Amino acid sequence: MVGRVFSVLDAFSTSRRTLRLAEIADSAGLPRPTAMRIIRQLVEHGALVRHGMEYEVGPRMWHLGLLAAVQSDLRDVAAPFLNDLHAATRATVHLAVREGDGALYLDRLAGSTSVPVVSRVGETLPMHCTGVGKILLAYAPDDVRRRVLDRLSRQTAHTLTNRSVLTAQLDEARRRGFATTSEEMTLGACSVAVPVLAGGAAVAALGVVVPRLGRDTARFVTAMTVAARGVGRMLEREALMRNSSP
Structure with missing residues (x-):
């Protein structure tokens, strides 16, 4: 049952924010009556919201997502450095x-x-055509x-879709420390991004x-590097304190 619930939720994405029953059922690989039963329960508990014949992810999922360590801990640590970076740039x-x-x-x-920015907090975007995505991809595992x-x-006429060219860019980004x-x-909209390194990894x-x-x-790059190093040091310090506590 849990797997079916997640298959329904996984039907939604940044490019598919609102879906009809048939679209959810097809994406989840479920019979429509089964999908409908799950959807009704998710709506009842606030995980999905219904607007006419369409559904979208509800506020309860957002609140639950904020409890994830990767969101709460990292955001809390990075907040003052982001504020400084914002003030500087x-x-x-x-x-x-x-x-x-x-x-x-x-x-x-x-x-x-005023710059056209499509990103939203809690949203996932492609790595190959975003600044933060490119630098994360440069440090990502080979697979x-x-x-x-x-x-x-391709997102725009300027999106790199040539594998060799992008590979060279990623190698250069890792060597230079920014993408x-x-x-x-x-x-x-143009972007520049740097990695936050902690424990020898780009976190x-x-x-x-x-x-x-x-x-x-x-x-x-200079301002971001200073901020990223600050975030990385704080993360390493917190990890050390957790590991040394009885």
């Missing part, structure tokens, strides 16, 4: 982690400049990189979104 600032083959956005502070590089979907995008996810990414890249890129 005045750009839209992102905190993200890798979830499967996508970039999960844990926090976002809007910038003072993750292979899967992502095998499915390079960039130029209107690859959204027209009119998250910090990124900024701006109208264009140019001479300010180096300044953004």
Whole structure:
């Protein structure tokens, strides 16, 4: 039963926020009467919300998601550094982690400049065409990189879908310590991102979104690197305290 419930919830995605019964049943691989019974219970408990003939994920799932350690602990640790980064750059600032083959956005502070940004907190976006996604992909295990590089979907006319070119970019991003995008996810939006390193692994990414890249890129990278190192040190300190406690 639990597996069927998750198959219903998994039918929803960033590109499929509202679905009809038939779409949910087909995606979950369930008979429509079975899907309907599960949906009714999820609506009753606030996990789904019904609008006419369509359903969407309800607020209860959001509140439960905030209890996950990757969300609460990391967001709490990173919050003051994100605020400092936002104050220093005045750009839209992102905190993200890798979830499967996508970039999960844990926090976002809007910038003072009007830039088309499609990300939302709690949303998962492709890694190959977002700044935070690219740097996370650069540090991802080989099997993750292979899967992502095998499915390079085009979001805009500027999205990189050439496997060799993107592979070279990822290698360079890891060598330089930052990744960039130029209107690859959204027209009119460019991004720069750095990894948050803790315990020898890239546990998250910090990124900024701006109208264009140019001479300010180096300044953004410097500010983000300082913030990322601060977050990484705090995470390592908290892990050390947990491991040393009786």
